[in-house]
Amino acid sequence: MYFYAPGDWEEFILEWATALGETYVQVKRIGGAGDQGIDVAGLLSDHGFEGEWDCYQAKHYSDALTPSTAIPEIFKMFRHVADGHYTMPRRYAFVAPKGCGPTLNRLLSHPSEMKAKVLDALSDGSPATRDLAPDTLQALKSLIQKTDFKMFVAIQLIELIDGHARTNYHAFRFGTSLPQRDAPAEPPLELEAHESRYVAQLVEVYSELDPDNPLMPETIAGHDVHGAHFRRQRQAFYSAEALRVYARDSVPPGTFESLLDDVHAGVVEIAEAPHSSGRDRLTAVLTHATQVQLDSHRLVSVTGPEDRKGLCHQLANTDRLTWVSKK
Structure with a gap:
């Protein structure tokens, strides 16, 4: 997995998400040009991105994720919500083969600190926000302030491997043996x-x-x-x-x-x-x-x-x- 191309990593996450214990109506890969900050989405209703959904952000970097790589992605999501491109996701999960570094992991485990860090970054003149108009910055600030930051999580690599092993794709992707097959039942007496x-x-x-x-x-x-x-x-x-x-x-x-x-x-x-x-x-x-x-x-x-x-x-x-x- 460390040697996957970014597109292969997104495909792996798509496969993994099919085994989650969620009642997704559909799991789809969006990643690519114009993805509006969504790599893989789990849609919980036929309302799609206008209803409840979960966002899986697949980041295939050579190093663990840090706040400086995660926060611009979070801003991007808030921008698209503010612009009405989709509703606020129920959950926003970072999924990276090297995981999150200690600083980002700590922030994700303390939602109030994570929110404060994102609000601070909103006005620090970083490339992610420096070109935004004042009214846009204010709208983002208002949206961030009323958001429960428990929605931001990181998926650990061990969770990915364990979950993927329960999918129909695992044996094909990793070349493992197929599950044991039971003996077929006898045909019913009556023709069907x-x-x-x-x-x-x-x-x-x-x-x-x-x-x-x-x-x-x-x-x-x-x-x-x-x-x-x-x-x-x-x-x-x-x-x-x-x-x-x-x-x-x-x-x-x-x-x-x-x-x-x-x-x-x-x-x-x-x-x-x-x-x-x-x-x-x-x-x-x-x-x-x-x-x-x-x-x-x-x-x-x-x-x-x-x-x-x-x-x-x-x-x-x-x-x-x-x-x-x-x-």
């Missing part, structure tokens, strides 16, 4: 609505082999010939579904979807090649799916053969794969 398309595709496969025997999705699991095969496919689908839920809770958004894309890319040529029947196409695709090279994908360490087969059924569930040719 979200299974309808891949199940319909499987019924088409069985019906193609057995055209004189009407087959229904609700009863196929008990069929003498096709039932065992159908039950295995549902087991695979729900194994992949369990992987999807695991990914939602353990890795960054989009990771599971990229795994689906990789599996699709690995089997689509097999799926589109000529086959004598839908069952042959299905079998060829499922077999090949267990052999597709996924070593570069972060989820491969928790993905087994049944998941790979189930991912094919997930793809069939959205018609990205089809088993029976439409002639």
Whole structure:
């Protein structure tokens, strides 16, 4: 973290803030030109910056923060509040890899002293205030005087590491092992609505082999010939579904979807090649799916053969794969 570029540090803070025990409607990174003194914001309502929010000021400096670096940032925030660009944040937190130096740490731990220090700096002719008009200085002074300075805090590095370890981003950023994955549950006895398309595709496969025997999705699991095969496919689908839920809770958004894309890319040529029947196409695709090279994908360490087969059924569930040719 000490060697991050400023933008990488802001991205790290954005990831960390998602694990805070706050009921944020959204956490967003603002940092950059025209950021109005906001690097990362935690919005507590759909009113955005017009409602309650928390400000995380990401300062990636080579040394610990001092009052001379912190106070101009505080002035900047008060200026934008006074100009109506946003409401006063509920909390304003400095987040720096080297933390705050002893003087700034002491001031932040004594809010009344911190307020007095900021008020003194308002009239000391520093670059942060020397060009302000008298009425602007007075407005800032009034705003500072009525502000509770308990809102200004510093986040310690140990808090950052501990909090980030509870996010979906930690294993990806630091290359640590993914959390242990529980064994997938058995499929429900009754078919569920979200299974309808891949199940319909499987019924088409069985019906193609057995055209004189009407087959229904609700009863196929008990069929003498096709039932065992159908039950295995549902087991695979729900194994992949369990992987999807695991990914939602353990890795960054989009990771599971990229795994689906990789599996699709690995089997689509097999799926589109000529086959004598839908069952042959299905079998060829499922077999090949267990052999597709996924070593570069972060989820491969928790993905087994049944998941790979189930991912094919997930793809069939959205018609990205089809088993029976439409002639």
